[in-house]
Amino acid sequence: MSDTRQELIEKKRIVVKIGSSMLTHETGKLNYHRIERLVMEIADLANQGKQMVLVSSGAVSAGIGPLGLSARPKTIREKQAVAAVGQGILMHTYEKMFREYGQTVGQVLLTRMDAQDRKKFMNSRNTLLTMLDMGIIPIINENDVVAIDEFKIGDNDTLSAMVSSIIDADLLIILSDVDGLYTANPQTHADARIIPVVDEIDRHFYEIAGGAGSAMGTGGMLTKIQAASIATSSDVDMVIASGSEEGILQRICRGDEVGTLFKARESNLHSKKRWLLSGGKSQGNLVVDRGCRNAIVEHGSSLLPVGIVQVEGRFHEGDIVNIIYDDIVIAKGIVNYNCVDANAIKGHKTDEISNILGHDGFFEEVIHRDNLVAMQ
Ligand SMILES: Nc1ncnc2c1ncn2[C@@H]1O[C@H](COP(=O)(O)OP(=O)(O)O)[C@@H](O)[C@H]1O
Numbered sequence: 436m437s438d439t440r441q442e443l444i445e446k447k448r449i450v451v452k453i454g455s456s457m458l459t460h461e462t463g464k465l466n467y468h469r470i471e472r473l474v475m476e477i478a479d480l481a482n483q484g485k486q487m488v489l490v491s492s493g494a495v496s497a498g499i500g501p502l503g504l505s506a507r508p509k510t511i512r513e514k515q516a517v518a519a520v521g522q523g524i525l526m527h528t529y530e531k532m533f534r535e536y537g538q539t540v541g542q543v544l545l546t547r548m549d550a551q552d553r554k555k556f557m558n559s560r561n562t563l564l565t566m567l568d569m570g571i572i573p574i575i576n577e578n579d580v581v582a583i584d585e586f587k588i589g590d591n592d593t594l595s596a597m598v599s600s601i602i603d604a605d606l607l608i609i610l611s612d613v614d615g616l617y618t619a620n621p622q623t624h625a626d627a628r629i630i631p632v633v634d635e636i637d638r639h640f641y642e643i644a645g646g647a648g649s650a651m652g653t654g655g656m657l658t659k660i661q662a663a664s665i666a667t668s669s670d671v672d673m674v675i676a677s678g679s680e681e682g683i684l685q686r687i688c689r690g691d692e693v694g695t696l697f698k699a700r701e702s703n704l705h706s707k708k709r710w711l712l713s714g715g716k717s718q719g720n721l722v723v724d725r726g727c728r729n730a731i732v733e734h735g736s737s738l739l740p741v742g743i744v745q746v747e748g749r750f751h752e753g754d755i756v757n758i759i760y761d762d763i764v765i766a767k768g769i770v771n772y773n774c775v776d777a778n779a780i781k782g783h784k785t786d787e788i789s790n791i792l793g794h795d796g797f798f799e800e801v802i803h804r805d806n807l808v809a810m811q
């Protein structure tokens with residue numbers, strides 16, 4: 436056992452995400468045996484004094500069986516209607532099972548809006564922290580019934596990372612039908628090997644991550660890598676492991692080398708930066724050159740116009756944008772310029788800005804480092 440794994444023993448506030456593939460049989464009906472075992476493991480960790488949060492998928496999957504459907508619904512409207520049925524069934528099942536193990540649960544349904552606006556972000560945070568203080572286990576899902584397109588987070592891997600960031604969790608555990616991140620999708624590559632630890636998420640990890648492995652799962656490994664990027668940048672360790680393995684949560688929490696551990700970047704983020712990472716929907720992209728990427732990621736510098744090579748999207752001063760290098764989001768920040776001005780000054784030195792914009796009193800930085808958070 437490495438020291439890193441030993442550190443997991445001390446984790447107190449833990450978010451567990453359970454994917455649809457874990458909760459349902461291929462028939463679309465609930466896998467009660469597995470749900471009950473995971474409920475028992477979570478309840479047991481709560482009894483040890485840990486603050487537990489459950490992010491559970493499965494609203495759509497759990498609605499399929501009772502409605503007599505033969506496959507996952509395709510249209511958004513149908514998905515929403517099926518989720519309205521399935522979410523009730525899921526909560527009823529969880530409430531009953533957790534009560535048997537002496538725990539009280541509360542349902543929390545979130546949309547992107549709840550994290551996007553800083554006031555709503557603080558409100559979600561306060562409610563969740565109060566629930567934990569009161570000994571309630573929050574059971575969280577996206578509010579599929581009302582969330583459409585621009586309000587949608589879209590997958591629960593991302594939602595679980597956002598929640599971990601919102602509540603300053605110590606550890607995020609994503610339980611799936613695969614026992615970790617492999618060098619390639621193990622369903623299609625028999626020689627793929629498990630990766631025990633990821634210190635830094637670079638382009639390589641996005642390249643080896645494939646899509647969903649079953650008809651029930653949605654995001655596959657790609658959304659789990661994106662989630663790991665949000666979690667680790669928010670100072671939260673993350674483990675991907677198999678939800679089918681008996682005692683998996685206890686094993687992770689006693690430091691066993693199971694699954695894949697993504698190590699947190701000890702960043703000590705201020706709450707504004709956590710909000711940026713967890714909630715802020717980006718309105719555009721600033722593609723930067725290598726020197727600029729290094730300045731931001733390695734030295735925590737502000738983003739200056741000279742490092743920008745391309746401006747994408749329509750955004751206004753004060754909006755959130757992604758900073759992209761080599762096709763990967765390396766940071767997020769709040770811009771001082773709208774897209775037209777950003778485009779005009781891109782690639783230029785600071786002393787050229789007033790000439791280009793035709794006035795003084797401009798910002799030297801396109802994004803100041805206080806409003807910028809690196810994700811690599
Ligand atoms: N590099 C990889 N390592 C592990 N699994 C991978 C990889 N690439 C793709 N996958 C697939 O991702 C699936 C897990 O994601 P998904 O089906 O969305 O499940 P969940 O419902 O748990 O989110 C695995 O079953 C596997 O087929």
Ligand SMILES: N[C@@H](CCC(=O)OP(=O)(O)O)C(=O)O
Pocket residue numbers: 453454455456491492493494495496518576577579589590591592651652653654655
């Ligand atoms: N919110 C949706 C789940 C979306 C999702 O990400 O599912 P999964 O890939 O199984 O974790 C539902 O409850 O059906």
